[in-house]
Amino acid sequence: MCLRRFVSRRGKPYEIYSDNGKTFVGANNELGRVLKSSREAVTEYGSTEGIRFKFSPAYSPHFGGIWEAGVKSSKHHLKRIAGNAALTFEELATLFTQIEAILNSRPLSPLSSDPTDLLPLTPGHFLIGRPLKSVPSLLIEKSRANRYDRIEQLRQQFWERWRREYLAELQQRTKWRRPDRELKVGDLVILKEDNLPPLCWRLGRITKLYQGPDGVSRVADVLTSRGTVKRAVHKFCIIPGDDIDPNSTA
Incomplete structure (x- = not known):
């Protein structure tokens, strides 16, 4: 079935x-x-x-590789947010479907090399031909008696937990056995911001790099849909592109 x-x-x-x-x-x-x-x-x-x-x-x-890693990550957070929740079949199916949309909304790589294009390639493009979106909803911080709000609260909790883990995976710091990939103007990045609604990724393109006395860039100007912002390098994650060396640890 x-x-x-x-x-x-x-x-x-x-x-x-x-x-x-x-x-x-x-x-x-x-x-x-x-x-x-x-x-x-x-x-x-x-x-x-x-x-x-x-x-x-x-x-x-x-042997499952990337899909087994995704299943493991999803189960890890799902058990912690809904492990003790008493849900009906319809409520559980709704929660699973929304979690599926969250996983399929993650940015994979830049969609084009245009420096003004802020759209990434996502699994949703392979499914429906465009990024996946969600119905707007208010942030629910406290438990309510309303069953509908309870399902939305579980979705928001899963989004926050899984999004932080995914961004941490994009920003891994390993041993310095190989040189890290240097930032470049035009790189597509994800800005690390709190309290974003589910399926909402704030993306931007690097327009300017600020180098320190040692020649390392630690601050950058990032062009977003809301204008240009200045952020420290550790406050955004680079989305892998075709020009990234597969042997690099970045």
Whole structure:
């Protein structure tokens, strides 16, 4: 049923990469049983419309790479905000769908090399062709009896926790075994600001760098949709682009 819901929403995938969960293995076996039917029409249909399952080795979640890391991060925060919440199926489905939108709104890389273009490439572009947005809502700081407000409060709590972790991943500081990538004018960055609503990323382009006596830039002017602001380097994160060295630690 999960596979049917996915195909109905997103369309039929050509390949599905997954672990060895019983539901995935069972779906693969069921599809294989149908496609091996003696009916020629079904066989011809399956050769063009079939789904190829690619399973990672058993007990090897690290083969999942980036998607397993995303699932782990989501579960970590979800258990802490809604682990003891008594939610109905509709409320839980609403919360999961909104968390899905939060994860698919994260900036991946600059959308273009235009220095005035502040839009990043996000997973939402691959799904609907444009960034994902959310319905505006007020900041809810205290628990309320209203069930609708409770779901919104859980979403906002997840957003704050997950957003901080994602920005920290973009701004990792490791050993100085390799030279870090230097900032450049035109780099697309995410500004680290508090109390932003869910799915709202404040983005900007570096327009000017201020170097210290040692030649290291620690302050920059950033062009945003609200004008140019001056920020310290540790107050924004660089969005990876095509010009970044894959061996760099930046």
